[in-house]
Amino acid sequence: MPRMSSAELKERLAHDLPGILMPIRTRTQASNGSEASGGDGKAARHKRGEHAPVDLLATDDAVVYPERLPEAARYVRDVLGYELLSNITAVDYLADGIIEMVYHFYHLDGGPELVIKTRVPRDNPVVPSLTDEWPGANLQEREAFDLFGVMFPGHPNLTRIYMWDEFEGWPMRKDFPKQGDKYFGDSEE
Template identity: 50%
Template sequence: MPELTPTELKAKLAAALPDALLEPEPIAISPPPKHGPFAALFTPPDPLVRPQRLVDAALFVRDTLGYAYLSDIAVVDYLYAGCFEIVYRFYHPAGGSSIVLRVRVPRDEPVVPSLTPYWPAAHFHEREAYDLFGIVFTGHPYLHRIYMWDEFEGFPMRKDFPRQGDKYLGAEE
């Protein structure tokens, strides 16, 4: 079973696609969570890929390294840092642990290329990220809402989305 650490993955990507990686700036977790001890800086160990080179990096992971199974696409909203981080998790068909590619995009222009033409399984994951966070995946064949109705305004999983509905009427923090 293949086992590839984030450091080894970064080295392989840097050798094959020298301009694809970015050096991540630590993100401040602010305000500090009420359940956590302190405010801190967070730097994920996984490779941070330039948005315009995502397809190249993902195809390298699949075609060269053999990680052909795109398991999921997740979005992290770093409201106070002003960005979204899109997290792609890949598995090797022979088993072993997963590898992760990350892409950061600004909150005011969250655009990233679609992986759907290369991984059909990305179709619904990208539609979900579009519907709930407003991430635009260029080249997606059918980028429409998947959970919310077409007339719904806004993106309900964004941290700055206003709380509404009977559960929150009159509630103040």
């Protein structure tokens, strides 16, 4: 199975589905200092032995607008021939106020994965459900809802899957309290 690079995927998406890709910094841009510092075009300078801060949002993967995700997933299946949505993962970027959803697609004949991402604000994490066309997304979307608070309009049964119904909050978010949780009581003696 031929490997499709992230650059080739982005090129094909941009050509066949104009306006679907979000503008993002690539890892190369982040590592060479372009777009670093105060937007004046000058690269950030660091003292000898210091490293520039890592730009966690820089990626070479295709990042699509959330509302266009179902269209991108159909394109990956119907045009590129990737029949399996293997997994869906949520990543919380607390400092940037973003939750990123990561989708891994595979050919049934084997070969490398194809990764598509989308990003939503932490205070309103809404991503269209893929369950209508990718039934395997069902439980994984429920997991992202239960643990990260991501809403998936169009999901047939968006309910908690790990936590009990009365549980409040999203336990995998980085700002979820890890001690003194009201469900476990205080451990002071």
